[in-house]
Amino acid sequence: xxIQTQLPALRATGRRRGTAQRGEARWTFLLIAVVLAILxxxxxxxxxxxxxxxxxxxxxKVLTAFLALLVEGEFWQAFxxxxxxxxxxxxxxxxxxxxxxxxxxxSPVLRFTVAPFLWxxxxxxxxALAPVIILALGLGSESKIALTFLLAxxxxxxxxxxxxxxxxxxxxxxxxxxxxxGPALGWKVIxxxxxxxxxxxxxxxxxxxxxxxxxxxxxxxTGGLGHMLEQxxxxxxxxxxxxxxxxxxxxxxxxxxxxxLLQRKLAPWHDERTAAAS
Amino acid sequence: xSTLLASGPGLRQRxxxxxxxxLSTRGKAAVIAVEVLVMLALWQLVVGVLGWINPVFVPPPxxxxxxxxxxxxxxxxxxxxxxxxxxxxxxxxxxVVTAIPVGLLMGTSLPVDRVTSPIAWTIYATPSIAYQPLxxxxxxxxxxxxxFLVTISAxxxxxxxxxxxxxxxxASLIRAGQVYGANRFQLYRSIYLPSTTxxxxxxxRQAVVLATIGMxxxxxxxxxxxxxxxxxxxxxxxxxxxxxxxxGIVVIWSVGMTRVITLVERLVAPWTRKGHS
Numbered sequence: 381x382x383i384q385t386q387l388p389a390l391r392a393t394g395r396r397r398g399t400a401q402r403g404e405a406r407w408t409f410l411l412i413a414v415v416l417a418i419l420x421x422x423x424x425x426x427x428x429x430x431x432x433x434x435x436x437x438x439x440x441k442v443l444t445a446f447l448a449l450l451v452e453g454e455f456w457q458a459f460x461x462x463x464x465x466x467x468x469x470x471x472x473x474x475x476x477x478x479x480x481x482x483x484x485x486x487s488p489v490l491r492f493t494v495a496p497f498l499w500x501x502x503x504x505x506x507x508a509l510a511p512v513i514i515l516a517l518g519l520g521s522e523s524k525i526a527l528t529f530l531l532a533x534x535x536x537x538x539x540x541x542x543x544x545x546x547x548x549x550x551x552x553x554x555x556x557x558x559x560x561x562g563p564a565l566g567w568k569v570i571x572x573x574x575x576x577x578x579x580x581x582x583x584x585x586x587x588x589x590x591x592x593x594x595x596x597x598x599x600x601x602t603g604g605l606g607h608m609l610e611q612x613x614x615x616x617x618x619x620x621x622x623x624x625x626x627x628x629x630x631x632x633x634x635x636x637x638x639x640x641l642l643q644r645k646l647a648p649w650h651d652e653r654t655a656a657a658s
Numbered sequence: 659x660s661t662l663l664a665s666g667p668g669l670r671q672r673x674x675x676x677x678x679x680x681l682s683t684r685g686k687a688a689v690i691a692v693e694v695l696v697m698l699a700l701w702q703l704v705v706g707v708l709g710w711i712n713p714v715f716v717p718p719p720x721x722x723x724x725x726x727x728x729x730x731x732x733x734x735x736x737x738x739x740x741x742x743x744x745x746x747x748x749x750x751x752x753x754v755v756t757a758i759p760v761g762l763l764m765g766t767s768l769p770v771d772r773v774t775s776p777i778a779w780t781i782y783a784t785p786s787i788a789y790q791p792l793x794x795x796x797x798x799x800x801x802x803x804x805x806f807l808v809t810i811s812a813x814x815x816x817x818x819x820x821x822x823x824x825x826x827x828x829a830s831l832i833r834a835g836q837v838y839g840a841n842r843f844q845l846y847r848s849i850y851l852p853s854t855t856x857x858x859x860x861x862x863r864q865a866v867v868l869a870t871i872g873m874x875x876x877x878x879x880x881x882x883x884x885x886x887x888x889x890x891x892x893x894x895x896x897x898x899x900x901x902x903x904x905x906g907i908v909v910i911w912s913v914g915m916t917r918v919i920t921l922v923e924r925l926v927a928p929w930t931r932k933g934h935s
Contacts, residue, residue: 407772414773435796496690497697505870505912508886508905510878511893516715591785591875598790598879599890606787610879613791621791628788629780636783 437619446623455608462593462604463631465521469528470582470589476529477536477585478578482570484537485544495541502534510595519601527592532585536578543577544570576647583639590632605631717899722906725892725899734888734900739907742884745801746873746911749808753865756809757816758858764817765824765854775821782814786868787875794880804876804884811872812865816858823857824850856930859923863916870912 419439425431426438433441449455484490484498510527517523547570555569597606609624681689698719705711706718713721729735764771786807793803827850835849877886885908892901923930 407769410769411773411776415777492686492689493693496693503867503913503916504905504909505867505874507871507874507878508889508908511890512715512898512901515893515896515898516712587783587785591787591871594785594787595875595879598787609788610791613795616795618792618795621795625784625788625792629784632784632788633780 434616434618437622441619442622442626445617445619446626449620449623449627458603458605458608461521462597462606465524465596465604466528466586466589466593469525469592470532470586472525473529473532473536473585473589474578474582477533477581478540481537481540481578481581482544482566482574485541485574486566486570491541491545498534498538498541502538506530506534507591507595510592510599514596514600524593524596524601524604527596528589529592531592532589535584535588536581539581539584540574540578543574546577547573576643579639579643579647583636583643586635586639587632590628590635594628714896714898717902721899722902725897725901726903726906728897729888729900729903735904735907738884738888741801742804742873742877742886742908743911745804745877745884746808746869748801749805749873750812750865750869752805752809753812753816753869754862757813757861758820761817761820762824762854764821765850771821771825775818778814778817781810782818786811786872787879790876790879793876799880799882801884804873804881807872807876808869812869815864815868816861819857819861819864820854823854826857827853852927852929855923855927859919859927859930862919866915866919867912870908870915874908 422436423438423440426433426436437445484494509530513526513530514523517526551569551573552565555565560568593604594606594609597604598610601607605624605627609621609628612618612621612624701716702718702720705713705716706720717725760774764774789810790803790807793806797803797806831849831853832845835845840848873884874886874889877884878890879886881887885904889901889904889908892898892904
């Protein structure tokens, strides 16, 4: 049935794709042109001496500093340190967030007893806990992993919970009719139906976890990308500092598009735009 | 919070679940209030009386209350809170004043949208903490970097939500307006404005949370005054009861400002989902 209803739609998009693609290409060119123009103006303004170069180095200098970073061993060490902590913290947050989120979402009693506290913790700016965590766990990797976990876990948990709550009862009933029950019901019905929500939570959690790692590095210890960035800015090597910011922009955007790709691959039926205004 | 009251996918409702579901809204609030009290009492018992957890890291509720008293009596609160409030409000005002016109422009003009939104998304996707050292180098050690971080944290959710609201305005409503002879201004006033307003307020609510995170990060990582600096100072001298009290105040600020946004929405836009509830 679904094939027959989808076929005409497919043909329609196929016919339109040619013009749509040409339109998209035009916008991409416009975007590139505008970005290049902004960079050119920036370069010209600094070269002309309107803005002191020590304050805002021109893009050419930032590019040189960026390329210099890529061949520096120290940079890759810092990269491995930061990313290692983020990956460990985020992995813990995903496991705990999804498991607890599913449990709380599924059980009305748990939802009633635990969820208010989870909401309270969710809306707390947990970055404020960073000094206390560093006090408790020291300046090493442990405190950074803990911060990453703490910041990342709540969006994952609450999104998963919300997803589990909104699983359509008719899906559950249909599965029961076909004899699915117990853990299989969770695995085959609840989990897939919740997955898009969890992924949306993981997207937010990844960004917040990165914040936790960088904040941990700002506040203490000697390692990682955040520490390098702070040192560069502190010594007023603005070209290196801006290059580090570019590195972070690239990391953050790559991570988010990777998760976005997963979202489209694992849950292509879910349209985030419909839930955007809620 | 609406999920709390939803029935969920569990179909067989018996026992405590069914009892809870059958309660009135007021009854549910009472149960939650009792729970909070039980939780606080347990916390006090485990940390304060039995000492199972080191009270330096998680001070018991009564110690936090004492810490709050100390913050007030030593004048630390009156010295730091107004600075944070000033930085937050300044940064948020700059964000609102910039984001709404740009968002409207993005919603109106396709070329502007196609150029601005990829750039905005790219900056928005990066946690604003990455820009903090730059802000410190550019604006010095005063309130400047805090305002900058609040602004850059708050501006994008507002901007992108307003643009999305304009873009998703129902095409059939616009056509209906045109059929009835609405001019450009009337279209904006009676069709675009009402359907964009809920998006604006959703963006403002996100912005409140992000702005508070931005403020805290900026003050923690390089400011001599403000609530973040107070938290750092208290933690570094092992007065974590004061640190938790200060954190509590930041939480109350964040939740309170979110409530203010919702109240304003209810006042000026009673037709939206959040507005009439």
